Amino acid sequence: MSDNTIIRFENVTKSYDAETTVLKNINLELERGKFYTLLGPSGCGKTTILRLIAGFMQPTSGSIYFNGKLINNVPANERQVNTVFQDYALFPHLNVFENVAFGLRIKKLGKKVIEQKVIEALKFVNLVGYEKREIAEMSGGQRQRVAIARAIVNDPEIILLDEPLSALDLKLRSEMQYELRELQQRLGKTFIFVTHDQEEALAMSDEIFVLNEGEIEQSGTPMDIYDEPINRYVADFIGESNIVSGTMVADFRVKIGDKEFECVDQGLNPNEKVDIVIRPEDLEITAVDKGKMKVKVDTQLFRGVHYELSTYDDEGNEWLVHSTKKADVGASIGLDFDPEAIHVMRLNETEEEFDKRLESYGEDAYAN
Ligand SMILES: Nc1ncnc2c1ncn2[C@@H]1O[C@H](COP(=O)(O)OP(=O)(O)OP(=O)(O)O)[C@@H](O)[C@H]1O
Numbered sequence: 569m570s571d572n573t574i575i576r577f578e579n580v581t582k583s584y585d586a587e588t589t590v591l592k593n594i595n596l597e598l599e600r601g602k603f604y605t606l607l608g609p610s611g612c613g614k615t616t617i618l619r620l621i622a623g624f625m626q627p628t629s630g631s632i633y634f635n636g637k638l639i640n641n642v643p644a645n646e647r648q649v650n651t652v653f654q655d656y657a658l659f660p661h662l663n664v665f666e667n668v669a670f671g672l673r674i675k676k677l678g679k680k681v682i683e684q685k686v687i688e689a690l691k692f693v694n695l696v697g698y699e700k701r702e703i704a705e706m707s708g709g710q711r712q713r714v715a716i717a718r719a720i721v722n723d724p725e726i727i728l729l730d731e732p733l734s735a736l737d738l739k740l741r742s743e744m745q746y747e748l749r750e751l752q753q754r755l756g757k758t759f760i761f762v763t764h765d766q767e768e769a770l771a772m773s774d775e776i777f778v779l780n781e782g783e784i785e786q787s788g789t790p791m792d793i794y795d796e797p798i799n800r801y802v803a804d805f806i807g808e809s810n811i812v813s814g815t816m817v818a819d820f821r822v823k824i825g826d827k828e829f830e831c832v833d834q835g836l837n838p839n840e841k842v843d844i845v846i847r848p849e850d851l852e853i854t855a856v857d858k859g860k861m862k863v864k865v866d867t868q869l870f871r872g873v874h875y876e877l878s879t880y881d882d883e884g885n886e887w888l889v890h891s892t893k894k895a896d897v898g899a900s901i902g903l904d905f906d907p908e909a910i911h912v913m914r915l916n917e918t919e920e921e922f923d924k925r926l927e928s929y930g931e932d933a934y935a936n
Pocket residue numbers: 584585590608609610611612613614615616617764
């Protein structure tokens with residue numbers, strides 16, 4: 569555990585009833601001042617992790633530490649944690665100032681202190697001048713900022729955000745992504761953000777935890793997770809991917825169907841069955857006789873910055889291609905790619921084994 573660790577989960581499990589375990593043996597370590605994202609589909613246990621950190625409930629087994637101290641039984645109001653809820657949970661009958669001041673009034677702080685703290689929090693979210701506004705008169709984005717001001721006014725060490733952007737339209741959502749990230753950096757606090765939106769997670773986080781049915785599949789920086797997914801589930805969940813089955817031939821050689829390709833992977837068993845990922849942007853369109861792979865173009869869509877082509881090889885594998893070049897639907901084309909574009913995933917490899925294996929390849933193996 570580093571000195572900078574603020575939250576640690578040790579073998580944490582949680583069951584709401586006798587039949588189902590919604591969190592299975594979660595181990596995680598979060599550092600002070602970072603932006604973390606819990607990412608996964610609905611029902612995978614993201615909110616349950618937040619509730620455990622907030623102290624709204626206790627783990628069924630395992631230990632949760634805050635700044636090195638066991639907090640399993642510390643009540644929510646004694647934890648240095650505040651939550652921004654999905655629906656913001658603002659009080660409609662109170663104005664902006666009173667919404668932000670609410671917790672401070674409960675703590676019975678003096679009038680002057682309250683005023684000073686509320687204004688400071690409103691400054692952080694650019695809402696000075698809106699103190700007297702009713703919540704009903706605020707836009708979705710402004711309500712969101714009031715909810716954040718209310719969470720930071722107590723000066724908590726950790727701010728939990730449970731899908732706080734899901735009620736906003738697409739444009740506002742991406743504006744708020746910038747704002748939240750920037751706010752977190754200005755405050756220097758630990759943010760733990762929950763989303764099922766992988767783009768949001770990639771854009772905002774220092775570190776992402778990808779969850780699947782109550783377990784952490786993989787954790788790492790957005791780049792690590794995007795470039796080096798541990799398995800099909802993560803590769804599929806994060807970004808668009810071409811995922812196919814393959815076989816390791818020898819070090820640096822992998823087979824897809826009956827074709828062999830150069831790769832950067834080594835140390836696997838000959839004839840070992842593997843899963844293979846190639847990202848659509850790593851495939852380059854070339855003349856049919858020049859590419860490493862020959863495919864037929866099925867559909868082509870213009871996506872603004874690139875064309876998105878759906879293509880098929882002779883064996884019926886689909887290869888999605890993102891390219892600035894276009895091709896004719898129905899045409900046979902070649903696809904070219906670097907050996908580093910092939911990402912080999914062993915079946916059933918643990919995160920520890922996976923990290924060790926990639927480390928052994930050296931820094932540059934996956935640098936494109
Ligand atoms: N109070 C509860 N009682 C019983 N089961 C619950 C309770 N809260 C959550 N669950 C169940 O626990 C599992 C995990 O729920 P959780 O809310 O943590 O998931 P989530 O990943 O946050 O999902 P979402 O994105 O839909 O909010 C789900 O199967 C859910 O139905």
